Amino acid sequence: MTMQKKDTASTKVTIHPITRTLAPIVPLAIALLHGAVTNHSVSTPNPSVTSPTAVESGAMVCGGSQNSAGCIAPSPLIAAGHPVDWWFVFKLNSQSFPQCGNGDTRTCPFDAGRSPTSTFSHFGQQYVFASSEHPSLQDGGQQCLGTTTEDPLGSTFDEIYKGKFHYVVWNDQPYEDPALKCGNSISCSGPWGHSKGILAWNDVGNGMVMQVSTPDWPLSGSVAHPRKSDGNTLGCTKDNNVKVSQHFFALRLTKSDLIAVLQGMSNASVVTDPNDLQVVSNGGPSDVQRLVSSLGVQSKAAEPLTGTLSTGIELISKPSRLTVPPWQMVSSLLGGASLHVANWWTNPDKLASTTAANSTAITCWDKSLSAPGPVENATTGTWKGVAFGLLGGDNPNGNHAKVGVSTSGHERYTIFGDMNQEGSYDGPDCSVSQNGRGGMFYVLSNAQLSASVSDLIGASSPAQ
Structure with missing residues (x-):
């Protein structure tokens, strides 16, 4: 079963269809159930994606016992x-x-x-x-x-x-x-x-x-x-x-x-x-x-990859040649969901937060992507009443985590990413900073997690 292109006709927030999908992920029955629950469509396998050449069973590979070291x-x-x-x-x-x-x-x-680094x-x-x-x-x-x-x-x-x-x-x-x-x-x-x-x-x-x-x-x-x-x-x-x-x-x-x-x-x-x-x-x-x-070389791809893993978690991969703002790309692939993002947000190339009024005024964009929703950069978080900074910067109050939550739509997304909200919205060099780099994002749809992380990074709850 290959990764699926997503149905944009649904009234719920769905993953925007893209040209390339990832390799086999979930059994057909699970994929069909996932489609029924979330209104995601299930399509036929994509022949362009590499599939396993043979069934690799435990007996063939690791000695016939699930307790063998290799198993x-x-x-x-x-x-x-x-x-x-x-x-x-x-x-x-x-x-x-x-x-x-x-x-x-x-x-x-x-x-x-070795002792802990004493110079810290x-x-x-x-x-x-x-x-x-x-x-x-x-x-x-x-x-x-x-x-x-x-x-x-x-x-x-x-x-x-x-x-x-x-x-x-x-x-x-x-x-x-x-x-x-x-x-x-x-x-x-x-x-x-x-x-x-x-x-x-x-x-x-x-x-x-x-x-x-x-x-x-x-x-x-x-x-x-x-x-x-x-x-x-x-x-x-x-x-x-x-x-x-x-x-x-x-x-x-x-x-x-x-x-x-x-x-x-x-x-x-x-x-x-x-x-x-x-x-x-x-x-x-x-x-x-x-x-x-095949790893350790620069990809020539210019299209994102998406897919649903067996746990139901969505994987998004941005290639370096897709020279767009990273978290706007994520928003687009999540149906234009509004996002609140904690990241290493600092000069010289930090991207300003966008609103509903200007979220689509981005010229460093790709025609394969639908319009993104607003992306707000987190500045302050709180844990048990203690505030902490979420701006980038090499100082004790700085942040280098890359964590986002959705603040619109029916889904309650939490996103763990590789990339910072740095780059360019309008050029002239659309490949500057993170626009011109690759990275991956894991997207979980879990209301409890989303609410808890939203509180941590200072995000407002999605409007009902």
């Missing part, structure tokens, strides 16, 4: 031994929420003999999180985020880093470890994708993806191939990626989901190296291996 799949964990379909973590900034909860002490569990004048690893089990945000407790097997980030990374899985790590800000081939191995510029994350899977192709907003982490997928000159633990790196707010989103994947995410990564021109075991350990089904081998 055990990595999953998003909210704590060691506690898997969920998805989780979202928002790391709060170091001005309003300094250090760690209840005075917990920073450590570097993935770096033998400000750091904050307090966090809030939600999951498929509990979609409303809750306090992260006393742990320093990313440093224990009791927090979602630390337990999930521990599972991958100390496991025996296949993986791809990508990050456009690698700080020279490894020295990825992108023109500047400290921080890669366009048309490379503005995207960061880690993907892990077993011999059958089941696994998970974790989107991150942090420069300089993660940049190794295995304890057998650690970084040579930098840290493997959040907060133990050369770059202070725990000063400002950051976000992390982890999602369980079937093999078909894995193929779709890999296609989205390729379309977005993510920065990685299939020949470097520090960031890529290829394996599993042959069609997966082919897609992994």
Whole structure:
């Protein structure tokens, strides 16, 4: 079953149809049910999309037992031994929420003999999180985020880093470890994708993806191939990626989901190296291996990819050659939904918030896309009565997370993205900044999550 073009004739907010769709995602019965519930249409498979060449069964691939090492799949964990379909973590900034909860002490569990970076004048690893089990945000407790097997980030990374899985790590800000081939191995510029994350899977192709907003982490997928000159633990790196707010989103994947995410990564021109075991350990089904081998090059695509994963979560991939404002593109593909977005919003290329009156006055646009709705940039958030900044900027009150919510329509979308609201609305250079870069977005339709994240980032509730 291939990804579907969406029905724009529905009265509900739907995904705008585009020319390209992603690879097989959901079984037909599930897809038909999804179509019935949301008024999304279900079409025939798209012959232009790569499909699996054979049925890859557990017996064929990993030894005939679901408990064999190659059959055990990595999953998003909210704590060691506690898997969920998805989780979202928002790391709060170091001005309003300094250090760690209840005075917990920073450590570097993935770096033998390494101490937390002492030169950080400000750091904050307090966090809030939600999951498929509990979609409303809750306090992260006393742990320093990313440093224990009791927090979602630390337990999930521990599972991958100390496991025996296949993986791809990508990050456009690698700080020279490894020295990825992108023109500047400290921080890669366009048309490379503005995207960061880690993907892990077993011999059958089941696994998970974790989107991150942090420069300089993660940049190794295995304890057998650690970084040579930098840290493997959040907060133990050369770059202070725990000063400002950051976000992390982890999602369980079937093999078909894995193929779709890999296609989205390729379309977005993510920065990685299939020949470097520090960031890529290829394996599993042959069609997966082919897609992994093709990563680390700049895509020639100029159309977005969209699709619905087996969890019902929508995936959107923007290519660098689609030179449009990133979050206006997302709005368009969500039926023109109004969005409220927290991102690294700063000069010199920050895009002003738009309203219903001027949301369509954009000349850096593509005729394949329908008109976007208003996109408002978040400036201040609140957690338990404590305000924190959501503007970009290298300061303790800054924000580097990329999180949005819909503020119109019937659907209650929460969007986790790679990209900032920076670029140009009217040129003359429409490829400037994020307009000319690729990235991915995960869209969840969940009223509880949307309400909770809306409160966090200062968004008003959608009009009824």
